[in-house]
Amino acid sequence: MVEQATKMKRLINAIWIFNWFNSCGFTELVPVVGSRWDMERFGMVITGTPRHADVLFIAGYQTLKSIRRAQVIYEQMPDPKAVIAMGACTMSGGMYWDSYNTVKRLEDYIPVTIYIPGCPPRPEAVFEACMKIFHHVGAVPPHGKKFAKAHSG
Amino acid sequence: MLRKENKVIEDVSAKFKIAGNVQRERRVWVTIDKDNLVALCSFLKGLGFEHLSAISVTDWPQEGTFELTYHLWSYSEKILLTVKTKLDRANPCVDSVISVWRENAQIHERELHELFGVKFEGNGDLTPLFLEGWDGPPPFRKDFNWREYARQQHYDKSNERERAYYD
Amino acid sequence: MNEKELITIEHIEPIMPEDTDYNFYFGPAHSGSGNFGVKLRLEGEMVKSARADPGYLHRGFEKLMEYRVPMQNAVLSDRICVFEALNWNLVHAEAVDELTGVEVPQRARYIRVLMAELSRLQSHLIWYGVMSLGLGFDTGFKVAFGYRDYILDLFELITGGRVYPAGYICPGGVRRDLPDGSENKIRRVLDQIEEMTHKMQDFDNIAFSKRMKGVGILKTEDAIRLGATGPVLRACGVKTDVRKDDPYEIYNELDFDIPVREEGDAYARYLIMGSEMEESIKIIKQVLERIPKGKVREPAKITPPSRVKLPEGEVYVRNEIARGEGCAYMRSVGGKEPYRVKIRGPDFLHMIPVLEHLLKGVQIADIPAIYWSLNICPADMDR
Numbered sequence: 001m002v003e004q005a006t007k008m009k010r011l012i013n014a015i016w017i018f019n020w021f022n023s024c025g026f027t028e029l030v031p032v033v034g035s036r037w038d039m040e041r042f043g044m045v046i047t048g049t050p051r052h053a054d055v056l057f058i059a060g061y062q063t064l065k066s067i068r069r070a071q072v073i074y075e076q077m078p079d080p081k082a083v084i085a086m087g088a089c090t091m092s093g094g095m096y097w098d099s100y101n102t103v104k105r106l107e108d109y110i111p112v113t114i115y116i117p118g119c120p121p122r123p124e125a126v127f128e129a130c131m132k133i134f135h136h137v138g139a140v141p142p143h144g145k146k147f148a149k150a151h152s153g
Numbered sequence: 154m155l156r157k158e159n160k161v162i163e164d165v166s167a168k169f170k171i172a173g174n175v176q177r178e179r180r181v182w183v184t185i186d187k188d189n190l191v192a193l194c195s196f197l198k199g200l201g202f203e204h205l206s207a208i209s210v211t212d213w214p215q216e217g218t219f220e221l222t223y224h225l226w227s228y229s230e231k232i233l234l235t236v237k238t239k240l241d242r243a244n245p246c247v248d249s250v251i252s253v254w255r256e257n258a259q260i261h262e263r264e265l266h267e268l269f270g271v272k273f274e275g276n277g278d279l280t281p282l283f284l285e286g287w288d289g290p291p292p293f294r295k296d297f298n299w300r301e302y303a304r305q306q307h308y309d310k311s312n313e314r315e316r317a318y319y320d
Numbered sequence: 321m322n323e324k325e326l327i328t329i330e331h332i333e334p335i336m337p338e339d340t341d342y343n344f345y346f347g348p349a350h351s352g353s354g355n356f357g358v359k360l361r362l363e364g365e366m367v368k369s370a371r372a373d374p375g376y377l378h379r380g381f382e383k384l385m386e387y388r389v390p391m392q393n394a395v396l397s398d399r400i401c402v403f404e405a406l407n408w409n410l411v412h413a414e415a416v417d418e419l420t421g422v423e424v425p426q427r428a429r430y431i432r433v434l435m436a437e438l439s440r441l442q443s444h445l446i447w448y449g450v451m452s453l454g455l456g457f458d459t460g461f462k463v464a465f466g467y468r469d470y471i472l473d474l475f476e477l478i479t480g481g482r483v484y485p486a487g488y489i490c491p492g493g494v495r496r497d498l499p500d501g502s503e504n505k506i507r508r509v510l511d512q513i514e515e516m517t518h519k520m521q522d523f524d525n526i527a528f529s530k531r532m533k534g535v536g537i538l539k540t541e542d543a544i545r546l547g548a549t550g551p552v553l554r555a556c557g558v559k560t561d562v563r564k565d566d567p568y569e570i571y572n573e574l575d576f577d578i579p580v581r582e583e584g585d586a587y588a589r590y591l592i593m594g595s596e597m598e599e600s601i602k603i604i605k606q607v608l609e610r611i612p613k614g615k616v617r618e619p620a621k622i623t624p625p626s627r628v629k630l631p632e633g634e635v636y637v638r639n640e641i642a643r644g645e646g647c648a649y650m651r652s653v654g655g656k657e658p659y660r661v662k663i664r665g666p667d668f669l670h671m672i673p674v675l676e677h678l679l680k681g682v683q684i685a686d687i688p689a690i691y692w693s694l695n696i697c698p699a700d701m702d703r
Contacts, residue, residue: 022348022355023377023699024402027483029471030449034465050349065285066348066355066376073349093307095396098300098387099379100292101284104307120483179566180636203544206638208650209662222649224636224664226620228544228558233563235636256673257547264668281376291382300387 014043015133018053020064020073023051025086030119035124039085040066043129050076055133058110060091060120062095062103067110082113082133094119137153158231165202169193181234187221187247190238194253201227204232205254210263210269212295217242219271223250240271249275252307268293340364341369346687348376356698359690367534371681372672378702385661390416390630393658394487401700402483403446404437406439406475407641409489414568415650415661416491418635427614428493429569431592434506434607435478436490436569437600441513442471443642444597447695448520454688455531460523467516470509478502493617503608510601517597532586536678536690539584547669550644551596552694554580555588562640564617573610576603586693593695628655643667643695665700674702 021029032039035048047053050073058070074083075114088094093104106112116129158181162173165183169192173183184191202225211220223236240247250258252275260282262273269279270291281287290297338419340363347357350434357373381400384392397412398405410432417424424432445468452460472482480483488495538548543556553560561578563571582587630652638647644666651660671694678690 020349024399024483026355027446029470030446031465034449034469035462036466043430061379063376063378065378067375069348093303095399096379096384098303099384100289100299100302100306100377100439101380106304124480126320176635204549206636207649207662207664208643208645209660211651222662224647224649226638228560228565233566233636233638238443255545256677257669260547260669260672261486283378283435283666292380299380299383300522 008073014045015054015130016045016047016052017057018050018073018077019046019048020056020070020120023060023062023089024120025057025089025106027122029057029059029086029126032123032126037127038077039059039127039130042127042130049057051075051078053077054081056081056110058083058090058106058112060087061094062106063101064103067089067103083110084110084116084126084129084133086116086126088117088119088120091115092116102119161200161230161232161234161275164192164198168196179232181232182237183234184237187238187240191248191250191252192234194250197225197236199235201229204228205257205261206233207251208258208265210265210271210293212242212269212293214242214295219245219269221247221271227311243302245269245271247271247273249273252278263318268290270294324638330391330617332589333560336552341368344684345373347373348534354696354698356696356701357470358679358683360674360679365684367682367684370676374672374701376702377699381703382661382663384655386654386659389656390491390658391487391628393661394488394490398484398487399699400703401665401667401697402642402698404439404443405484406435406460406479406489406641407443407639408646409485410569410639411485411648411663412435412639413491413640415488415635415637415648416630416658419553419630419633419650419652420491421631422492422618425491425618426570426612427497428616428618428621430607430611431494431498431616432489433571433574434487434604434611435494437603437607438471438474440642441597442468444600445471445513445516446627447593447642447692449635450575451692452512452523452528455528456554457523457525457528460520460528462524463516463519467542470512474502474506474508474509481688488648490617493615493621495617495623497616506604506608508649510604513597517594517601520594527585532590532689532693534585534587536582536586536682537584537687538674538678542677543584543674546673548644548674549666549669550640550642550695551589551592552644552670554578555583555592557582562638562645566638568637574606576606586689589693629654630658641666643700644670646700663701663703665703667697668692671696671698 029035056074081091090106096102103109114129114132116125155175155178158175161181165173171183171185173181175181190191204226206224206226209222213220219242221238225234236259249262262276263279263282265271266273266279268291342362344360344362345357346360348355355376359371359373361368397408400408401487445464449461449464475485476482478487485566538556540556540558543553559578559580564578576599579592580591632652632654634651636649638645646666647664649662653659
């Protein structure tokens with residue numbers, strides 16, 4: 001995993017994550033920050049403001065009240081950005097499929113880049129998703145070919 | 154055995170002429186009509202039941218009533234006493250017990266007002282607690298079917314992935 | 321200058337030097353809070369009043385449980401509060417056991433207590449970690465979450481899940497027995513957690529303790545009136561614990577103390593957390609010595625859930641979960657599903673009345689110390 005990370009460094013240097021840890025995913029995202037599954041060695045850093053962030057983690061189920069706030073945060077993030085949706089609840093409603101207040105399909109509200117299955121997903125799954133994000137951010141140029149040329153090789 | 158619990162029932166029924174039963178040790182259940190509810194609660198607080206653990210509402214649509222349960226714990230006697238009372242479902246209105254247990258009762262009543270639609274007279278702050286911009290019926294009542302609601306509002310019949318919810 | 325184009329400038333009220341009142345939303349996206357918002361009215365740097373804004377995680381648990389049979393509810397009950405999943409599992413399982421009147425085998429009772437105390441240990445480690453994070457002490461955060469992972473590995477070994485044990489403590493006992501060799505592993509983990517408690521005492525440096533001493537003082541009569549329970553109440557001088565006052569499972573056979581302090585401030589709550597961790601380690605050691613042999617589930621032959629009916633009745637179950645008093649009221653009319661389940665979490669009271677009371681008249685810089693010392697869990701409040 002470490003040599004893959006060094007290859008990715010040529011595409012991007014780091015991804016910065018906005019600290020919107022909510023719902024059940026909080027308990028598995030905090031060990032990702034913690035000392036056992038340290039994410040800073042891959043260049044992933046937590047920021048407190050959406051303006052500095054590249055990636056938004058939607059860590060679990062969202063209710064109608066919190067999805068409105070997440071939408072505002074998503075709009076404040078500058079391009080290029082990605083949304084990682086963690087957990088089964090973002091895909092189909094998960095265990096609360098018959099609740100009147102939760103959001104069943106996250107893609108109706110925010111465009112999602114990658115889904116991570118699990119309830120909650122293990123930290124290793126979170127890292128695998130982040131590796132795929134590294135591919136995504138390097139490969140898809142948001143402002144035309146010039147951006148990709150300047151940032152590859 | 155069960156001496157303390159029986160004594161509590163004796164004290165309560167001497168003053169209020171109601172029956173109670175001792176379910177097991179440390180669990181006593183008492184039923185009263187809603188007009189004497191606040192008087193009973195003040196009396197119980199004087200007996201030592203100073204901790205209000207929870208207030209709950211059970212919906213009985215066939216009988217047309219709401220049943221309120223007040224769960225009280227006494228730190229000194231170490232007994233849990235539950236007071237049950239019934240309200241009319243069409244016009245659920247009861248006096249608030251804020252005068253007895255203050256903020257503890259106030260927040261429980263606010264939640265129940267939002268979720269069941271029960272009106273508590275004397276509680277000044279019955280604004281919505283959990284839901285924002287909810288204009289449907291009180292969500293925890295028995296006649297609001299959540300599975301039907303979720304199927305209509307959130308799922309899409311034409312979507313392949315969600316066909317299972319409609320079978 | 322062209323006379324026709326006279327541009328009028330709007331008269332804007334100048335901000336006078338004495339205007340210092342403003343509203344500040346310490347909300348869910350703030351790095352210092354959780355999934356929970358508090359609306360503050362500030363005068364300069366001092367809080368005049370606070371109003372809690374819950375509801376970001378409201379799923380409607382109580383009614384979700386009415387649609388599911390008890391074995392399905394056992395899996396759902398871990399998610400009432402994600403930090404102490406096994407403790408809520410135990411609350412639900414006890415409620416159903418008391419309704420059905422089943423006699424839970426002794427070995428299952430001991431395993432239930434073992435898992436509940438391990439869950440309390442890892443919940444207190446989360447408390448320590450986020451409290452250090454809120455106060456800016458990053459080392460404490462990283463170390464606490466590192467040690468917590470030893471306990472999560474134990475959970476994975478015994479129940480199959482790191483965070484959610486998939487209803488391991490179910491009505492009738494526990495789902496399966498402890499695997500071979502788990503006793504040695506548990507003892508090794510306990511040694512490591514003891515090492516962590518020693519480290520916590522070493523980390524108690526001036527910067528940490530000066531920020532929390534005398535901050536967020538809760539007096540005894542206010543605490544009882546506002547409905548505080550658990551460590552928050554014990555820090556105010558009330559010696560009460562549901563495990564001693566209203567014993568459940570096998571707690572009346574075990575020997576442990578209840579740490580109590582008189583000051584009622586954030587530092588007292590922090591010290592109680594450390595003492596409670598040591599008491600939990602003592603309890604687990606006693607459980608490991610006394611655990612009997614036998615079956616772990618009653619009935620041993622599993623009947624399909626669709627055939628089990630709950631007898632008619634009502635119960636109220638009280639447990640001491642890591643944050644305070646967690647209770648469940650269950651009412652059944654003889655069907656397969658419960659008719660009404662009411663879940664009372666300690667954080668419902670800690671986050672709304674107690675927090676609003678404690679935040680009056682404090683400086684902004686003290687808000688993290690008060691907020692995190694109450695050991696909040698928004699999921700438990702909203703359910």
